[in-house]
Amino acid sequence: IAFVLLDKIRDPWADHYDLALRLYRVKTNAELALGNYDAGYKLGDELCEHSKTPIDALPTIISKVAALSNENKRTQSIEVAIETSQTMLGVYPKRGIVWTIIKELVWIKSYFRRHKDKDILEMPLMTDPKHLFSMRLFSQIITTAIQNGRITEWLVATVKSIRLTIKHGICEHAALAFTFMALLSVGQGDNKGAIRFANLSSSILERTNGESTKGFVYVVCCATIYGWSESTAFCMDLLRKGYHAAMGCGDIEGGILCISTGNAHAYYDGYPLQELYNTLGMLQDEMKLYNLDVNKHVALQFKNGISMMLGQKPIDWDEFENFGDTHRSITESDEVLDEKEATYPLTYGLSFRILICILFSKFEIAEKLCKRLQQKVDLKQDPAYETQTNAYMYIGLVSAGMYRQTKRNKHLQVLRKMKKMFVNFCNTKGKSCTNRALILRAELKSLTTKPQDWRMVKRAYDLAITATTDLGEPFKSIGHPHEAGLTSELAGNYLLSVGQTKLAGQYFTSALYFYQRWGATVKVNHFQAHRKKYIDQNQLRELHRSYPGAAPSSGGIVQFGIDNIDSNQNDLAYSLIHGSTGISSSSVTTMTIGGGKDSSNAKDGRSIDFSTDGENYDDEDGDNVSVLSDMS
Numbered sequence: 001i002a003f004v005l006l007d008k009i010r011d012p013w014a015d016h017y018d019l020a021l022r023l024y025r026v027k028t029n030a031e032l033a034l035g036n037y038d039a040g041y042k043l044g045d046e047l048c049e050h051s052k053t054p055i056d057a058l059p060t061i062i063s064k065v066a067a068l069s070n071e072n073k074r075t076q077s078i079e080v081a082i083e084t085s086q087t088m089l090g091v092y093p094k095r096g097i098v099w100t101i102i103k104e105l106v107w108i109k110s111y112f113r114r115h116k117d118k119d120i121l122e123m124p125l126m127t128d129p130k131h132l133f134s135m136r137l138f139s140q141i142i143t144t145a146i147q148n149g150r151i152t153e154w155l156v157a158t159v160k161s162i163r164l165t166i167k168h169g170i171c172e173h174a175a176l177a178f179t180f181m182a183l184l185s186v187g188q189g190d191n192k193g194a195i196r197f198a199n200l201s202s203s204i205l206e207r208t209n210g211e212s213t214k215g216f217v218y219v220v221c222c223a224t225i226y227g228w229s230e231s232t233a234f235c236m237d238l239l240r241k242g243y244h245a246a247m248g249c250g251d252i253e254g255g256i257l258c259i260s261t262g263n264a265h266a267y268y269d270g271y272p273l274q275e276l277y278n279t280l281g282m283l284q285d286e287m288k289l290y291n292l293d294v295n296k297h298v299a300l301q302f303k304n305g306i307s308m309m310l311g312q313k314p315i316d317w318d319e320f321e322n323f324g325d326t327h328r329s330i331t332e333s334d335e336v337l338d339e340k341e342a343t344y345p346l347t348y349g350l351s352f353r354i355l356i357c358i359l360f361s362k363f364e365i366a367e368k369l370c371k372r373l374q375q376k377v378d379l380k381q382d383p384a385y386e387t388q389t390n391a392y393m394y395i396g397l398v399s400a401g402m403y404r405q406t407k408r409n410k411h412l413q414v415l416r417k418m419k420k421m422f423v424n425f426c427n428t429k430g431k432s433c434t435n436r437a438l439i440l441r442a443e444l445k446s447l448t449t450k451p452q453d454w455r456m457v458k459r460a461y462d463l464a465i466t467a468t469t470d471l472g473e474p475f476k477s478i479g480h481p482h483e484a485g486l487t488s489e490l491a492g493n494y495l496l497s498v499g500q501t502k503l504a505g506q507y508f509t510s511a512l513y514f515y516q517r518w519g520a521t522v523k524v525n526h527f528q529a530h531r532k533k534y535i536d537q538n539q540l541r542e543l544h545r546s547y548p549g550a551a552p553s554s555g556g557i558v559q560f561g562i563d564n565i566d567s568n569q570n571d572l573a574y575s576l577i578h579g580s581t582g583i584s585s586s587s588v589t590t591m592t593i594g595g596g597k598d599s600s601n602a603k604d605g606r607s608i609d610f611s612t613d614g615e616n617y618d619d620e621d622g623d624n625v626s627v628l629s630d631m632s
Helices: 002-007 016-034 036-052 054-070 073-085 097-114 116-119 129-147 152-168 172-187 191-208 214-227 232-248 252-268 273-289 296-310 316-322 328-332 337-357 363-376 385-406 411-427 433-450 453-467 482-495 499-516 521-534 537-546 568-579 585-593
Strands: none
Touching: 002 016, 016 054, 036 054, 036 273, 036 537, 054 073, 054 129, 054 252, 073 129, 073 191, 073 482, 116 191, 116 585, 129 152, 129 172, 129 363, 152 328, 152 337, 172 191, 172 214, 191 214, 214 252, 214 385, 232 296, 252 296, 252 385, 252 453, 273 296, 273 453, 273 585, 296 521, 316 363, 316 411, 328 337, 337 482, 337 568, 363 385, 385 411, 385 433, 433 453, 433 482, 453 482, 482 499, 482 521, 499 521, 537 568
């Protein structure tokens, strides 16, 4: 109504400038937030045209920059932000970009060597409007450039934000800059520095009551830093908080990214597929509601991958072999993505298909997809926990499968390389991927150990399965049931090959239970058809009766569906490797195969010490369980 009445005034900008400015600003923000971009841009341009000072125009320009990013017009968004920060604020360099980055990074590193975190957090709050607008523009450049692969731009914005903070005081946008300094530290192999900057960003958010940057801060921290060392529950809690904060501030893109990151954690950690499928549907509905293009192709690949495992979409092996060759295979439309835009949907699309190939022993197709993943995606430059650990685990598992089929040493060498990489991850980045390191270790042992030493291999599989499941309260909640099922199946296959048919049946039954817990209908049906004679139905019923895998009640799109993951999962697995949990080996046998005890695994009543049980656990490469567990 107020806007309609304002239009009736002959020259509102001359007669009622302050009122017109406020109304146009509110109306512009509302249209852009609702996805009515053309109307919002038109109103914003009129406001900027009549603004008396740059400070009056800057809030609307920043809203336009964010809206362009929401429309997936990231290049244009970055260009507008840089031009504004150069012409109106004079804070973004026009030349000597590389020298500026190097000079500022050297200064920043020197500063943080000489100062403690307390010195940073006790700085005064930033109050100057010009500096605050500069920080807001830098934040927008950082978040947009990182998604568009514009490394130079986000580096400039990050180092300039840190310099402004140290010189003029802290604000909530400084938290984002510190987060990306953490990301930069990860890329340089400085994991301690990364954790320091990440913790500083959280402390700055707390001190400034920051809400507008919380979504992006938590997405980056959970995906690239905390994911390596903290539990899924910890990361999910941060992502929920980030979602609420972002949506409450009108940062729709940040909120959607929180959900997408949560979905990635949920999928790769084996959350029940049907629940996750429902959540993805709600995510796509929310994106349509806000006319948001960001991450829509990633959401499409997630939904396709889950649909295939649920049996709602047929598995087409020919489509698998050709996936990623054309844009249509990624977008399922005529839309053409540039190389940077295609990276994440391509990564997830390939990753889902590789896992499905592994589950159905289609190793020749999986090998082609792994090569395509390594050719088109620079995994070493992607510090995300889920991206790196899953890709490298899949490459290792595919190499093991190919070695079994071809006996070619090149595949065994790749498996060894992947296992060593995980040992390094565990010792330098954090213990979250312990279970994946142990899965590859068990696979390597199964291929390099003499048949008469099968007990050693069985014990390695037991350790991997136990580290994969939740030991806090056996089977009340299970972490990574898909990986537990796959490892149980691999163990069963190995035991079958060395003539231990009865034991193999126990592992196959356990694998079926895990797959059912995961909700992978197609895999369950295939597995039952091919391993039916080995399945102990009494054991299976007992597992479901004693440890029902009821999915948690879904709290909707912001719940991310992870309410049943026990935060002690990885700590307990870590303790188990040290042999300090007090869990007897018979308990491990019962938990991993759900049935009778194997006397070869005995020493009942004693805590397990897998590195000193009378057998040589050293691998040919020279590392052992104690190396994997040296993560303190």
